[in-house]
Amino acid sequence: MHGVEKTPTGIAGLDDILEGGLPKGRPTLVYGGAGCGKTLLSMEFLCRGATQFDEPGLFVSFEERKDDLIANVSSIGFDLTALQSEGKFAIDCVRLDDANTTESGTFNLDGLFIRIATLADAIGARRIALDTLEVLFTSIQDPGIVRSELRRLFEWLKDRGLTAIVTAEAASREGGTRYGIEEFVSDCVIFLDHRTSDERAIRRLRVVKYRGSWHHADEYPFVISFKGLNILPVFTMRLNHEASDERVSTGIDRLDHTLSGGFFRGSSILISGSAGTAKTTFAFHFVRAACERGERTLYLSYEESPSQLTRNLQSVGIDVRPWLKTGLLRIESLRPTQYSLEGHLLRMQELVDDYQPRNVVVDPVTSFLRMGSMAHTASMLFREVDLLKSRGITSVFTALSQSDENEHSEVLISSLVDTWLLTRLVESNGERNRVLFIIKSRGMAHSNQLAEFVISGNGIDLLEPYIGPSGVLTGTARILQVESERAAAEMRVNRVERARERMVRKQLDIESQVNALWRNFDEERAILEESVLEGTDALEELLRLRELMRTSRWSSNDGRTDTSG
Amino acid sequence: MVRSNALAQAAGALSNASSGKWELDLYVVGATVMSLRAIANLEHICQQNLAGNYRIEVIDLDVHPELAIEHNITAIPTLVRRSPGPSRRIIGDLSDAATVLLGLEIIAV
Incomplete structure (x- = not known):
């Protein structure tokens, strides 16, 4: 069994996710909350159809005014006025001003059908967008009439082979549409989400359903820029990059x-x-x-x-x-x-x-x-x-x-x-x-x-690469080698240092002993010099002490001998 | 053709006054049962309540589809009060005379 025939949207990334595009000649439902981008998506679908695929498009708006739509679409780089004058695009704004309208008896929506048919024929439309069709539910009291007329409309769209996007409001997040529009659209359903996270707006798109076709069911982030929508695939779908040997x-x-x-x-x-x-x-x-x-x-x-x-x-x-x-x-x-x-x-x-x-x-x-x-x-x-x-x-x-x-x-x-x-x-x-x-x-x-x-x-x-005693070293080994050599050097330095300190301490020790002897000698000499005056015995004593000093100087061997005398 | 003739007959049978305060446009698509019923209902209501002081125009969108866009017609049939005063609309086959009278402000609420 072959897959369904598809119509490329031309919207960046979307055709990848849809494996080619929307179901050709069938209606697709695009729904989401306010400001989710459904109007721009359907507009871009038509504009790209007109400019890239030679498929004229008709936009039927139930909500926005023509001037607003033209201004909005110019922000994504399309000139609706020019497309209209080239006969590639048509727009019809259906105003349902219920305040001035009363219902009396039974009716149908033939007026809407005639409008769509007239404009579609005038440009030879291959694509159509209805935004937001479900407004009919709020302006018409009898929901039975709306339902039966919508069923007729979708059959009519299929009979004419128009590839359609129908937009709808989400009842709640992912909770389907408010008026159950999906009941009429069984081929393809796309959900758009617009939420704020960490004060940043994040837009996401998800293909909820695609009858008869494989599609990517993930949520895809998308952005709206001056070039339109851009849906960002998680991956380029297949890991088939050419691996180069160059x-x-x-x-x-x-x-x-x-x-x-x-x-x-x-x-x-x-x-x-x-x-x-x-x-x-x-x-x-x-x-x-x-x-x-x-x-x-x-x-x-x-x-x-x-x-x-x-x-x-x-x-x-x-x-x-x-x-x-x-x-x-x-x-x-x-x-x-x-x-x-x-x-x-x-x-x-x-x-x-x-x-x-x-x-x-x-x-x-x-x-x-x-x-x-x-x-x-x-x-x-x-x-x-x-x-x-x-x-x-x-x-x-x-x-x-x-x-x-x-x-x-x-x-x-x-x-x-x-x-x-x-x-x-x-x-x-x-x-x-x-x-x-x-x-x-x-x-x-x-x-x-x-x-x-x-x-x-x-x-x-x-x-x-580092070349050490045990050969070429790279990686961790090199670091270890450098480290161990550093430690060995440190230890050598420490040993020398400690030896020097010991020597210095020894020298200070000796010097202090010598000084103590000198002080001793000076004191005794003073006493002796006093006693010289008192007697010759004292001279004998002095000579004896001098002899003692000489002996001690010699033994200390500190080079201070020549300062004595 | 048959449908157009039937519609023309129905419209021609309207007892339009040459001039009148009330100017009413009735949009239909072909001479369907619903169209003919709407024309008959409207004629009856006008005869009963407006006493010759009205003019009804039946517009077949099968013949003039561009008028559906120009006059923003969605539902069929749609009755539009062009005069007097601001435009008022009634959609349906006008089978409920009371809502028509209220909707056209022929009688006050």
Whole structure:
């Protein structure tokens, strides 16, 4: 059995979710609360039909005035007046002013049928939107008449083979429509949700039902921009990205060598690390190599302005100005809070569509953490990575690792990237050294975990692997080796130090003994000199003491002998 | 053709006054039973209550479909009071004379 025939809406992302489009020649119900975007969705369906698929469309409005509709639709980039004069579009505003209307006896809605038929015939309509048909229920007292007439209307639409969108109000969140319009529309039902979370508006779309067709049943976030609706698929539906064997340079020779030639073309790379570990510099080495190959590169900066980046890069010997001038490189600085998460994804998509780069850098992805819940942010990052991959764009994401929270995001995004480089500051020998870990690298033989790197006026350079007494050391072993050597050196220093201290103490000891003897001698001499005056016996005594002193000086051997006498 | 003739006969049989205070447009689609019933009901009500001081125009949207858009006609039949005063509408086959009289403000509430 073949699936139903489909009519593409032309709305970005929607046809992917619907696996081709709306059921051709059948009515589809689009419902949701106030301001959910159902009017714009149906308008865009008609406008794209008229402009892209050569299918003229008729819009029947039961609520809004013509001028308001024309103004609203111009905000998503369509000129209804022009389309009308080209005969590709028609609009009819059905006003049901019940205040001036009385019912008396039985009636039908032939007037409405005639209007629709007249306008549809005039432009040869293939598409029609009825927004919001259920207003009939509030303006007509007899719901039995409305029901039987709606049944007739839907049959009539099917007979004419018009692909229709009928909109309705949601009774409650996901609780069906207020007047049970779904009873008449059995082919395709789409639910639009517009809610606020963390003070940010989030729009979502879900295909509730699609008879005879496989469809994607998830909730998809969407945004409304100046280009209309954009529904963001979780993934590009199938994981069928072409895996390339081509290598692109990392911009650092020795890193290329370590990665057996560089990154894979079209792969995604995460560079994470704490503040000041040269993540941006790493990214720009990649950018430089890309520009030197003549490839268009888009740099999305969420922290620094283009002029800041340009200036800072000059200090590491990277001058991006010529490429900015020729347009080979485009730096877009965006504030994280400028858009919602979906808005950022859309902006990236727009930039990628517009600029068609072969390489994209997002610096840093962790800025998005301020924007929403972990799960919400992660799903957005997944979509970003997927978007770039699906287009074969080689992408580099930087991530600031700082708090526990960020570690989670690193882990989250790392599962999606092909190569994960981690930069760290390592303290050893009293200095802080930068090291680069290659944590994972899908599909390539990468030579083990760690290399030290230095940044100079010539940029980043990876150092030769450490060669110690037990051979080439890389990774953790290198750190251990450095550490143990440092400890051994410290111990040697300590031993010498302690020996010196012992010597000093000994010397001080001896000196104090000598001083004590001198004081003793001085006292006794004073006494003796007094007694010289008293008698010759005293002289004998003095000579005896002098003899004693000489002996003691000799034994102390402290070099003070010559000061005596 | 048969339908148009039937409608023309029904409309022609209306005892329109040459001029009148009450100007009433009745929108129908073809000479259906409902259309003819509405014309008959309206004529009866007007004869009983407006005593020659009225003019009824029957507009067949099968013949003039563009007028449905121009005059914003959704339900069939629709009676529109063009004069006197602001426009008033009554939808249905006018089988309930009392609501017609109230709706057209021929009698006060």
